[in-house]
Amino acid sequence: MPADETVALVHMTNSYGSGLADSFAAAYTASGNTLCTQIGYEETATDFQSAVTAVMENGCTSVVLVSYAADGAMIVDEMASQGFSGQIYGGDGVAEEGLAADATSTVNGIIATKPSSGTMGTVGYVFASLCGANEACAGGIYTAEAFDSVVVMALSAFAQMASPGASLSDVIMATGQGVEGASGDISFLANGDVPGAGYCVGVFTESADAVSFDCTRTWDPANGLVDVTA
Structure with missing residues (x-):
């Protein structure tokens, strides 16, 4: 886990973005950590210069990004233009190769999570x-x-x-x-939830002619975080 007070949380302020961001912030701070900064933006925003500047000026060295692919790509591009070199994490909104299609800068090394696919019948x-x-x-x-x-x-x-x-x-x-x-x-579980198939923890890998998003680890309540074997 990144060091305390180094993680920036950048998120949309719609129901998806605020909901996931609030859940992350609550869990992160409940563990005794403090966010470096938290920045919300409108879903229709297209200019992220001030948001990224705030991340840089606060000395944040990693960013949790709660966005969709299009706005996420713009934020990644802006971070690259301002020289941000830290780790970027994302949720399911960016956990597909579509992030790379919208970004002009590299997405190599970005880590993102999404629900794992269940067994298809x-x-x-x-x-x-x-x-x-x-x-x-x-x-x-x-x-x-x-x-x-x-x-x-x-x-x-x-x-x-x-x-x-x-x-x-x-x-x-x-x-x-x-x-x-x-x-x-x-x-259904007793609380009305479904167990699901856990979560994919994946990483973007970019080569000269291709970009892939691969699930390198999985997480579920029973087994915790497990490396995916080839």
Whole structure:
């Protein structure tokens, strides 16, 4: 982990950016750490000179970036232009090769995290095929998860009709057990969450003619942080 008071948090102020940034800041400070600086910006912003200047003037040596690919690329470019040489970390909004397509400077060495893909079954393959053939779906994010949510809610609504005395939350909990979904197998935990497949911790590698984002480590509640073996 970077040294205390060296980590800058730069994030969008929309629901995604503020939500993830607030969660990170709370967890980071709860561990006894202090952020170097925290800077929020509007989702529509295109000028990041002042934000990066603040990072540099505060002496921050690493940056946690909560953004999408387009604005993330602009921030990476601005940091490069101002001579920032520290480590950059990102969330799922930048954890794809699309970050490199939007950036004019190098993305080599940037570390980012995103949810790991679950084991794909028949439903997942069919959904992927149908979604890929639809422009609106193919260009979306978390489409498989959204599809699964609608399916579970629809099945729960029908199930409650047969058991009108049961609460909707209880019916949803019962319905969402052992479901083969588009995003993987679904079984709700007692708190309503799904275990998921953990998280990919990946790194960007850039060569003369290609850029790749590769999951070099994974994290899940049961196993913690584990190196990915080839």
